[in-house]
Amino acid sequence: MSKKIEIYVACHKPSELPDNDLFCPIHVGAAKSKIVMEGLLRDDEGDNISAKNAQYCELTAQYWAWKHSEADYIGLCHYRRYLSFSSEHFENFTIDNRQQVLVKVLNPETENKYGLLDKDRIQNIVTSNDVIIGEAQDLTKVSTPFGLQDSVLKHWQAHDMALINVDDLDKMFDIIEHDYPEFYVSMKEYMNGKHFYGFNTFVMRRDLFNEMCEIEFSVLEKLEQVVDTSHYNQQLNRIYGFMGEIIFSSYVYHLHKTRRHIKIKECQMLYFDKTDPIKPLQPESSESINIVVDLEYVPSFLLYPFLAKFISVAESGNTKYELIILAEKISAQYKDIYKNVLENCKNINANFLETDYYFSYIEDMYGKIVNAAHIFLAWMLPNYNKCLYLRWNTFIEGDLTELYNQDLQGNPIAAIKDVFHQGMLNTFYQDEKNYCEEELHINDIFSFVNDCVLLMDLEKIRHRDLSYTAQQVSGAVAKASKEPVDIQLFNMVFQGDITFLPQKFNSVIISSSEIKFLVNEAPLDLVTEYRQTTNNAIIHRFDRDMPWIVDDETDVKFFMRYWSVIDNSAFAPIFNNHCSFRSQGLKPKIRKFLDQIFPKGTRRRERVKQMFPKTGFVYKTFKKLINGLN
Helix, strand or coil, rough: CCEEEEEEEECCCCCCCCCCCCCEEEEHHHCCCCCCCCCEECCCCCCCCCHHHHCCCCCCHHHHHHHCCCCCEEEEECCCCCEECCCCCCCCCCCCCCCCEEEEEECHHHHHHHCCCCCHHHHHHHCCCCEEEEEEEEHHHHCCCCCCCCCCHHHHHHHCCCCCCCHHHHHHHHHHHHHHHHHHHHHHHHHCCEECCCCCEEEEEHHHHHHHHHHHHHHHHHHHHEEEEECCCHHHHHHHHHHHHHHHHHHHHHHHCCCCCCEEEEECCEEEEEECCCCCCCCCCCCCCCEEEECCCCCCHHHHHHHHHHHHHHHCCCEEEEEEECCCCHHHHHHHHHHHHHHHCCCCCCEEEEHHHHHHHHHHCCCCCCCCCHHHHHHHHCCHHHHHEECEEEEECCCCCCHHHHCCCCEEEEEEEEEEHHHHHHHCCHHHHHHHHHHCCCCCHHHHHHHHCCCCCCCCCCCCCHHHHHHHHHHHHCCCCCCCHHHHHHHHHHCCEEEEHHHHHCCCCCCCCCCCCHHHHHHHHCCCCHHHHHCCCEEECCCCCCCCCCCCCCHHHHHHHHHHHHHCCCCHHHHHHHHHHHCCHHHHHHHHHHHHHCCCHHHHHHHHHHHHHCCCHHHHHHHHHHHCCC
């Protein structure tokens, strides 16, 4: 007859959880929680200490299991910490030297990779041993507020008033010495060593688990009576969770020392960084035009000009739009602000999608990548078949229906040829061309497209294998002499699979002399098409620079239209403050430095001004560089 195993997973908030019934998720602190987690056990039912969760942490789950579980083996882990049951040994550790394997995302793929779904293997490992614990941490390698320490005891003492009050630790020792003298001898010996079994994460044979809980909760109950926590901060208030961790760890050492026949197995400790539940977005309607706007790696306020123009287009017709805003992270404040901006727009349904989770997962499974959302968008939106992808720096001037209904001609993507980048690849300066052709293996640089406006057949893209696409990108990042940028990777991955759109659907706005020069270097037929359609474009793009960088070559009319949207909004102070802050940044320091080298009124200064006039290329380039740094 198989032995029953219950490994309790302490959760204080919704989390992704392994689909394995050996794990028993339990809501800790349920007695005072403001949320209800459906489908989870609760630590406030029957005999419990749920109300003490703020001080006892995951031990409220351990107490509940002690009082209610009838399993042959009982374990405890956390919603982000598990024991690895994989046969493989991993080296991707956290940087804190605590012997934790860093896993960026908890999802079915990583759960499988680290053995959390292999029920038979877990059953075999657990029933072949008496105690399963995480690998011991060498605390002499783990930093403290007072540097490295040479023992477990000194390590904890060095956290006085940071994690614990050392006086409380001494009080606990006194209680254990009085009530459990044999255990106290082992504990003192253990605390003077350097290895520590932390995190209250284990699986134990039922009788051993009961014995440990009897000691642990008896001691902690008495400790409560002699400790005053009325002025403790949030961290110090977790006193009994930390003290329980020390008792648990000492108990494992005590078993090893006094009962040699007990089988104790160490497994690697897993630390999952992102554990939020996986909830892919669902389309609101098959009739809507799906617009994905990419706000990654720029300040959140920069979405406003795009959004304002998009709303004006949407409200002028009857077309329904579903807007998906991509961002690595976007604060709750900005989400609320933009929801308010969109509140009265009946034609727009908006959602936010944070991409950090997806990139972390891809890197964890396939290696380092450049975080290019448009390359992996089809898998980020598994329930969507088609979308129009736009960058934050697009400015919508007309109806998007014509663009959305363009014929992709059997390809998964449609885009315009990039007049700026084709010019860059077509100059006398051949390094970029050689890099794209020889290292990224882009076969036709004159098919290089702009990736700021993309019509995407997501379903067709998903016919590709995610692992193959991810390995393409990670391989390029690993092998190339310099890290490729997202537009280069996009063209590398999708070369040969792109239908070319007319230039009117994505017109590059000249914003500097450098851009003007490189545009003019593009093939003549492309430059001609670009020049003929610029004024009739549906979507304008003003280059990837921030919108406050201006020089003599800037398209002033567009710049004024762009800023008129901002000036008439509640966002104007944010934009103006950011511009002011940038103007006060590096530029004054550089000017002061130059004034020291070339003092005003000196012949040296006049000679430099003659050599590098304001109308010259060197002066303009240097000025643009300084503006960009600010």
